[in-house]
Amino acid sequence: MTRTPDPVKPLIAGLYEQACVGNGSGAVTLWRHPEDRRLEATSLNYWLNQARIAEQSGFDLFFFGDVLGVYDVYGGSGDAAIEGGTELPALDPLEIIPALAAHTTDLSFGATVSTTYTQPFSHARRFSTLDHITSGRIAWNIVTSYLPNAAANFGLGAQRPHDDRYARADEFLDVTYKLWEQSWDDGAVLADRENGRFADPALVRAIDHEGEHFRVKGPHLVTPSPQRTPVLIQAGWSPRGKQFAAKHAEVVFLGSSDVSEIRSGLADIRALAEKEGRDGSQIRALAGLPVITGRTNDEVQRRIDEYQSYYQAAPQLAGYAGWSGIDYAALGDDDPLPSAPGTNVATDHRQQTTRELRERFSKVTAFADERFIGTPEKVADAIAEFAHESGIDGFLLHQFVSPGSLEQFAELIVPQLEKRGLIDPTARRTPFRSRLRDDGSARLPADHPARRPLGARS
Amino acid sequence: MTRTPDPVKPLIAGLYEQACVGNGSGAVTLWRHPEDRRLEATSLNYWLNQARIAEQSGFDLFFFGDVLGVYDVYGGSGDAAIEGGTELPALDPLEIIPALAAHTTDLSFGATVSTTYTQPFSHARRFSTLDHITSGRIAWNIVTSYLPNAAANFGLGAQRPHDDRYARADEFLDVTYKLWEQSWDDGAVLADRENGRFADPALVRAIDHEGEHFRVKGPHLVTPSPQRTPVLIQAGWSPRGKQFAAKHAEVVFLGSSDVSEIRSGLADIRALAEKEGRDGSQIRALAGLPVITGRTNDEVQRRIDEYQSYYQAAPQLAGYAGWSGIDYAALGDDDPLPSAPGTNVATDHRQQTTRELRERFSKVTAFADERFIGTPEKVADAIAEFAHESGIDGFLLHQFVSPGSLEQFAELIVPQLEKRGLIDPTARRTPFRSRLRDDGSARLPADHPARRPLGARS
Numbered sequence: 001m002t003r004t005p006d007p008v009k010p011l012i013a014g015l016y017e018q019a020c021v022g023n024g025s026g027a028v029t030l031w032r033h034p035e036d037r038r039l040e041a042t043s044l045n046y047w048l049n050q051a052r053i054a055e056q057s058g059f060d061l062f063f064f065g066d067v068l069g070v071y072d073v074y075g076g077s078g079d080a081a082i083e084g085g086t087e088l089p090a091l092d093p094l095e096i097i098p099a100l101a102a103h104t105t106d107l108s109f110g111a112t113v114s115t116t117y118t119q120p121f122s123h124a125r126r127f128s129t130l131d132h133i134t135s136g137r138i139a140w141n142i143v144t145s146y147l148p149n150a151a152a153n154f155g156l157g158a159q160r161p162h163d164d165r166y167a168r169a170d171e172f173l174d175v176t177y178k179l180w181e182q183s184w185d186d187g188a189v190l191a192d193r194e195n196g197r198f199a200d201p202a203l204v205r206a207i208d209h210e211g212e213h214f215r216v217k218g219p220h221l222v223t224p225s226p227q228r229t230p231v232l233i234q235a236g237w238s239p240r241g242k243q244f245a246a247k248h249a250e251v252v253f254l255g256s257s258d259v260s261e262i263r264s265g266l267a268d269i270r271a272l273a274e275k276e277g278r279d280g281s282q283i284r285a286l287a288g289l290p291v292i293t294g295r296t297n298d299e300v301q302r303r304i305d306e307y308q309s310y311y312q313a314a315p316q317l318a319g320y321a322g323w324s325g326i327d328y329a330a331l332g333d334d335d336p337l338p339s340a341p342g343t344n345v346a347t348d349h350r351q352q353t354t355r356e357l358r359e360r361f362s363k364v365t366a367f368a369d370e371r372f373i374g375t376p377e378k379v380a381d382a383i384a385e386f387a388h389e390s391g392i393d394g395f396l397l398h399q400f401v402s403p404g405s406l407e408q409f410a411e412l413i414v415p416q417l418e419k420r421g422l423i424d425p426t427a428r429r430t431p432f433r434s435r436l437r438d439d440g441s442a443r444l445p446a447d448h449p450a451r452r453p454l455g456a457r458s
Numbered sequence: 459m460t461r462t463p464d465p466v467k468p469l470i471a472g473l474y475e476q477a478c479v480g481n482g483s484g485a486v487t488l489w490r491h492p493e494d495r496r497l498e499a500t501s502l503n504y505w506l507n508q509a510r511i512a513e514q515s516g517f518d519l520f521f522f523g524d525v526l527g528v529y530d531v532y533g534g535s536g537d538a539a540i541e542g543g544t545e546l547p548a549l550d551p552l553e554i555i556p557a558l559a560a561h562t563t564d565l566s567f568g569a570t571v572s573t574t575y576t577q578p579f580s581h582a583r584r585f586s587t588l589d590h591i592t593s594g595r596i597a598w599n600i601v602t603s604y605l606p607n608a609a610a611n612f613g614l615g616a617q618r619p620h621d622d623r624y625a626r627a628d629e630f631l632d633v634t635y636k637l638w639e640q641s642w643d644d645g646a647v648l649a650d651r652e653n654g655r656f657a658d659p660a661l662v663r664a665i666d667h668e669g670e671h672f673r674v675k676g677p678h679l680v681t682p683s684p685q686r687t688p689v690l691i692q693a694g695w696s697p698r699g700k701q702f703a704a705k706h707a708e709v710v711f712l713g714s715s716d717v718s719e720i721r722s723g724l725a726d727i728r729a730l731a732e733k734e735g736r737d738g739s740q741i742r743a744l745a746g747l748p749v750i751t752g753r754t755n756d757e758v759q760r761r762i763d764e765y766q767s768y769y770q771a772a773p774q775l776a777g778y779a780g781w782s783g784i785d786y787a788a789l790g791d792d793d794p795l796p797s798a799p800g801t802n803v804a805t806d807h808r809q810q811t812t813r814e815l816r817e818r819f820s821k822v823t824a825f826a827d828e829r830f831i832g833t834p835e836k837v838a839d840a841i842a843e844f845a846h847e848s849g850i851d852g853f854l855l856h857q858f859v860s861p862g863s864l865e866q867f868a869e870l871i872v873p874q875l876e877k878r879g880l881i882d883p884t885a886r887r888t889p890f891r892s893r894l895r896d897d898g899s900a901r902l903p904a905d906h907p908a909r910r911p912l913g914a915r916s
Binding site: 019021022029031032034039042043044048067068069070077078079082083084085088089090091092094095096097098099101102103117118119121122125126128129130132133135149152153154155191193194196197198199200201204214215216217218219221222223225310312 | 487526527528550556557560586587591592607649651656658672683
């Protein structure tokens with residue numbers, strides 16, 4: 001099928017978060033800012049407050065990134081990351097989301113979970129539980145992990161090779177699909193009080209999975225939930241990552257902010273999806289959106305200057321080194337930057353030498369984007385143009401100061417986006433999948449590999 | 459130290475729950491009862507309601523049992539358990555507790571997690587997160603699992619032998635202790651806004667654990683939480699289980715309801731604890747408490763008769779078969795009951811033959827206790843006598859109908875217990891450990907193995 005995007009289709013509005021103090025997606029050390037409360041990230045109130053604002057502002061998705069190790073590539077140790085708080089402490093987002101769900105009704109939640117360090121049986125049970133208790137407001141961001149320290153925390157001497165991690169991820173997904181979609185038939189739960197039949201054993205089956213990485217008997221322990229399979233998000237932008245996304249993902253989180261690279265990357269993924277027998281037009285794309293705004297240009301500049309005064313480069317570079325696998329501390333200023341093949345780090349053409357990289361990371365705007373810095377009208381126009389030209393379906397807002405960035409976005413940008421038809425607070429928002437698909441279905445479509453019957457699987 | 463129990467010390471009041479429809483600790487099929495709402499166990503409101511009542515009634519602990527497989531011993535298949543709903547669906551309690559914590563302030567939560575099917579690094583992170591967001595209201599019930607189906611869901615062809623599971627559990631605990639107690643010093647978190655130092659790397663260390671079952675580098679990803687190590691609960695009543703409890707447990711959940719067996723079992727555990735260098739007097743004991751009450755004897759009898767009309771034996775026996783590992787369906791009426799060594803099932807002297815077992819399980823009171831069936835005065839007196847004679851420190855209430863059993867206990871029994879000084883609603887209840895220990899400390903004492911410094915470990 002060909003894709004004919006509606007230029008004024010409302011965007012899927014998401015908030016990018018990570019359950020930590022030093023927020024690597026904005027600027028790590030802005031927890032120092034006097035109005036910032038990220039030092040309270042270990043308390044529930046910090047998160048409840050953000051979830052309430054996101055819901056009230058018409059956001060669809062509260063997305064949690066995650067890591068399973070410290071950033072120990074930079075300078076060969078975790079010291080810079082620990083000192084600055086780079087993505088530390090790394091709380092488990094799955095122990096926060098249920099609390100946020102209990103205080104919201106429309107907001108959906110995305111949780112990053114690595115297939116490399118968990119077991120598919122318990123993972124499937126966990127997400128089925130979440131899908132039930134959130135009434136279908138849960139998405140899973142599938143990652144394969146990249147930090148060497150994470151491998152060492154799970155008994156693996158060295159990080160598994162990139163493609164090998166994807167092979168395990170493929171089988172991991174196959175197991176969870178069987179549990180979510182094939183183990184309990186739709187009519188299996190009888191809830192028959194009169195005859196005392198909770199379920200029909202003839203409609204509940206073991207999955208008897210025997211693969212290279214996993215042996216899982218089943219049946220699944222949880223009855224079918226509103227979405228059965230959580231909405232599947234994937235962020236791989238490498239060739240293998242795109243192939244994986246084409247096969248599995250319903251939402252891709254983009255590893256680029258370049259309009260033409262996004263267009264061609266999405267076209268690749270959608271074409272690959274069609275080859276897999278899927279309707280590529282239903283794959284949604286979300287881009288990271290780092291915004292700094294203010295009522296006037298002066299206010300914007302004052303904000304940036306203020307941010308800069310709390311910014312430190314080393315903890316930010318520690319994060320970047322972990323994503324790319326390159327120890328920038330060990331490189332001379334004139335050394336060319338090595339490429340970082342097989343990682344999830346964004347292709348980035350902004351610098352060629354270590355000096356240029358250091359120059360970029362000397363500024364609090366290292367991860368910001370000129371297009372999205374400015375007055376509400378300017379930023380809203382830029383978002384509209386970016387969405388139209390790149391073909392994205394939505395965004396994940398990156399924050400610099402919290403509270404602060406989300407509140408400013410809600411107060412200043414959201415009304416502008418509403419005016420442009422880019423946010424529709426009345427759009428059906430739950431179950432999450434219904435919000436994403438043209439057919440409004442809460443369930444995966446028949447063309448998705450998860451729906452393949454047990455007998456038809458390789 | 460010798461233990462001199464105060465005869466009117468307030469009891470630790472707990473509720474026994476399991477995130478399922480068919481509650482095996484009461485009577486499985488009472489979800490059929492017209493007032494029962496367990497069919498809504500997949501919705502958050504069901505759990506929020508129970509947590510609120512428990513907190514308002516002065517309960518200290520909301521305890522979740524758990525299983526990781528279906529009960530497939532009885533009749534050689536899971537059919538009876540699936541049809542009756544025996545401990546199914548098995549939702550993940552760790553995805554429910556955060557929501558309950560967000561709607562309560564004093565109630566603590568116990569979660570059962572098996573050391574056999576999870577990784578210590580992610581487990582430690584999960585419980586540190588819970589301890590933070592609940593402000594120290596979390597306990598871990600350490601189990602090693604018993605269902606053959608659970609083993610088959612995690613790639614293990616056969617259940618690991620009982621003692622081998624305990625050896626893995628011992629090392630699992632050692633790893634988590636290192637992460638919780640030794641990886642971050644008390645002064646490690648600086649939260650120093652002025653100098654931009656989140657933590658002092660010199661006070662954060664890798665644990666570099668290299669053992670038979672696990673290799674875990676660390677450091678721990680989460681900063682020290684109010685209790686650091688969650689309160690440690692253990693239910694083993696086998697010789698190996700008692701040894702394990704003596705070494706690790708702060709609370710033992712009793713596998714017996716027999717007064718003299720409890721007395722001698724607790725004396726054993728406390729003596730073994732002293733040999734381990736621990737103060738045995740600080741180990742608390744909780745007993746299961748299945749109560750059926752009513753304002754008059756007639757009302758009690760009507761209630762039992764009503765329960766009986768919704769009772770079915772097979773799903774109840776399916777649960778019991780899973781606990782003991784014995785397929786009672788395969789035994790003739792006159793066959794003696796095999797013993798069930800090495801399991802967590804309670805020693806039970808109530809029957810000698812399969813016929814006697816079937817006779818017992820034909821009644822809804824199979825898991826009830828004559829002492830705790832009756833009018834409020836009778837039950838409260840029985841609890842007082844049981845506590846005094848057995849030396850227990852508290853109870854976990856088992857429910858038959860929900861809503862129903864908890865509400866009746868709160869309304870009718872709690873006032874009677876208060877009158878007898880057995881429940882003190884003003885007792886300090888958080889952090890949970892402070893409620894348990896004579897010294898009121900939120901932290902494990904120096905005599906606990908978790909506090910042994912890294913260098914002093916074998």
